[in-house]
Amino acid sequence: MVVSKYSASGNDFVIFHTFRKIDRSGVAKVLCNRFSGIGADGLIVLLPHEKYDFEWQFYNADGSEASMCGNGSRAAAHYAFVNNLADKKMKFLTGAGVIEAEVEDNTVESQLTPYKFLGKYEDFGKKFKIYDTGVPHIVILENINNFDKNLARNLREKYNANVNWAEVRDNKLYVRTYERGVEDETLACGTGMCASFLVAKDNNLIGESVKVYPKSGEELTVSLKNGTLYFKGKVKHCFSAVMDGKNERDFV
């Protein structure tokens, strides 16, 4: 069994492709474990699809399945292209709908599925909005140094959403995200950066396109064109490894 490890702006993934569509929650937990596995925020499995270039299964590190992952969509597109599973421009099916992606060397742009506004709230002493950009995200617009892991954990549990602190400085967007399913802050979260973009835009703090910097410090671009979110940045293929003599069944 061959697996690849990718980092998409610091959000890291184990990726492989196969023909079998089975529950891989247990495999995700084993492979994503940072001490006894490969270590990653999520597992992505590419499967054949009759209409699209492929479909994917996405699992968080704790084995929970998520309908979408922005950074994962960029890593998966790069993996599909270099492994000859798709052309540079591709369409693939996720739990949230069809993603269109384009690979140009190590830079990948994904066109996300339509977003939904889920409401405006005041709770735990904070004002925030929730947008679904494929998965739900709470966005608190304030100094990102106020990022508070305990508060994020409480909000995540009560609203079953990822939690972002977002700040606009010098026309740039800075975002820190506590991710559901990793249950910690990650170095970057694509759907979180896109939700933060929407909230900053609602507040007239940015235009139709902005440079975004997650915790990793890597630069990405989020744009809104005709009501559709585009998300672009570099991905890194860290390595591919042969899991010697092993089948994924051996991991659960």
Ligand SMILES: N[C@@H](CCC[C@H](N)C(=O)O)C(=O)O
């Ligand atoms: N890191 C992802 C989001 C992955 C899913 C999320 N943790 C959830 O369970 O909602 C991204 O880049 O968008």
